[in-house]
Amino acid sequence: MIVTTTQIFRHAYGKYAIGAYNINNLEQAVGLFRGNLGKIKSNTEPANPAVSAPFILQISRGARSYTDKRFLEAIIRAAEEVFPEAIFAVHLDHGTEEVCYDCIDSGFYTSVMIDASHEEFEKNIEITKRVVDRAHAKGVVVEAELGQLGGVEEDVVADVKLTDPDQAAEFVERTGCDSLAVAIGTSHGVAKFVGQQGVRFDRLQQIQQKLPPGYPLVMHGASSVPREWVERINAAGGQLKNTSGVPEDDYLEAAKMGVVKINIDTDGRLVWCAVYRESFRDNPSDFDPRTPGKLFMPVYAEYIIHKNKMLGSAGQLESVRAMLTQG
Numbered sequence: 001m002i003v004t005t006t007q008i009f010r011h012a013y014g015k016y017a018i019g020a021y022n023i024n025n026l027e028q029a030v031g032l033f034r035g036n037l038g039k040i041k042s043n044t045e046p047a048n049p050a051v052s053a054p055f056i057l058q059i060s061r062g063a064r065s066y067t068d069k070r071f072l073e074a075i076i077r078a079a080e081e082v083f084p085e086a087i088f089a090v091h092l093d094h095g096t097e098e099v100c101y102d103c104i105d106s107g108f109y110t111s112v113m114i115d116a117s118h119e120e121f122e123k124n125i126e127i128t129k130r131v132v133d134r135a136h137a138k139g140v141v142v143e144a145e146l147g148q149l150g151g152v153e154e155d156v157v158a159d160v161k162l163t164d165p166d167q168a169a170e171f172v173e174r175t176g177c178d179s180l181a182v183a184i185g186t187s188h189g190v191a192k193f194v195g196q197q198g199v200r201f202d203r204l205q206q207i208q209q210k211l212p213p214g215y216p217l218v219m220h221g222a223s224s225v226p227r228e229w230v231e232r233i234n235a236a237g238g239q240l241k242n243t244s245g246v247p248e249d250d251y252l253e254a255a256k257m258g259v260v261k262i263n264i265d266t267d268g269r270l271v272w273c274a275v276y277r278e279s280f281r282d283n284p285s286d287f288d289p290r291t292p293g294k295l296f297m298p299v300y301a302e303y304i305i306h307k308n309k310m311l312g313s314a315g316q317l318e319s320v321r322a323m324l325t326q327g
């Protein structure tokens with residue numbers, strides 16, 4: 001069942017966070033759906049309610065243009081049929097105004113992110129408000145961003161600029177956006193923190209206090225960049241250096257301060273890279289594209305289960321379903 005993020009945020013607020021996972025291909029999609037249903041080895045094994053979770057499937061502009069957006073969308077439509085028990089939102093990650101309109105008009109996305117965070121305050125408000133008006137007219141919800149994460153987002157290179165709590169309150173009031181991505185010290189990619197740096201919970205708490213009660217916040221750049229996966233990649237010929245991520249114990253801490261959506265892309269890429277590198281290393285005479293894919297899907301499913309446990313969303317699916325069916 002495809003839902004809006006607002007429907008599932010209500011259930012999570014203050015208690016746990018929903019995992020927002022980026023996908024680019026079939027194997028990531030299958031591993032993601034299996035993981036969120038507690039299925040590991042096959043699509044047809046029974047779901048495991050003890051770990052099943054609602055989730056947000058994210059598609060970036062890069063993912064849409066990797067081949068043709070219709071291929072990725074068709075994979076998701078097929079996954080909805082293969083995994084009818086799943087409850088998820090289809091979300092555009094880091095959209096421009098133009099791409100937001102394309103997704104809103106498609107009737108397939110239930111949520112879009114307009115990212116005009118690189119613009120100055122008034123311009124960000126102006127663009128975001130236009131997208132909100134057009135999205136709400138079609139029943140689509142909107143995530144916006146204020147402040148700037150570090151690192152590279154799509155084609156924009158940004159310096160960290162923490163979200164100002166007073167501006168956040170004004171921004172939400174004037175744009176009517178349904179959730180807000182805040183800059184609280186994280187950045188995209190494998191290198192997030194240096195030395196003693198970490199998530200700025202002090203700033204997050206100040207932002208939450210300025211916003212209306214129950215207002216949904218989003219944490220981008222939330223991958224934990226686990227040492228285990230970096231080491232496996234490097235042992236199989238990779239060269240990842242100076243890596244650091246958000247400690248997984250921070251997820252529930254952030255959830256208590258109003259973060260309901262936690263964005264994870266890099267960790268999924270690391271798992272993908274490790275499994276594929278190891279497969280090529282360990283099967284040097286094999287050239288079947290299905291060999292690494294078959295290894296990856298169950299490993300990724302298990303990783304999603306682990307991640308959802310850390311987010312607190314594991315085991316919430318049936319309660320979300322009951323809430324949705326009761327109206």
Ligand code: G3H
Nearest residue numbers: 060062063153154188265
């Ligand atoms: O925030 C960026 C996401 O990790 C998407 O990355 O644009 O390379 O697909 P991508």
Ligand code: 13P
Nearest residue numbers: 189220221222223265266
């Ligand atoms: P990571 O690079 O930490 O996975 O962040 C992903 C993200 O914020 C996608 O919007």
Ligand code: ZN
Nearest residue numbers: 188220221263
């Ligand atoms: Zn992001």
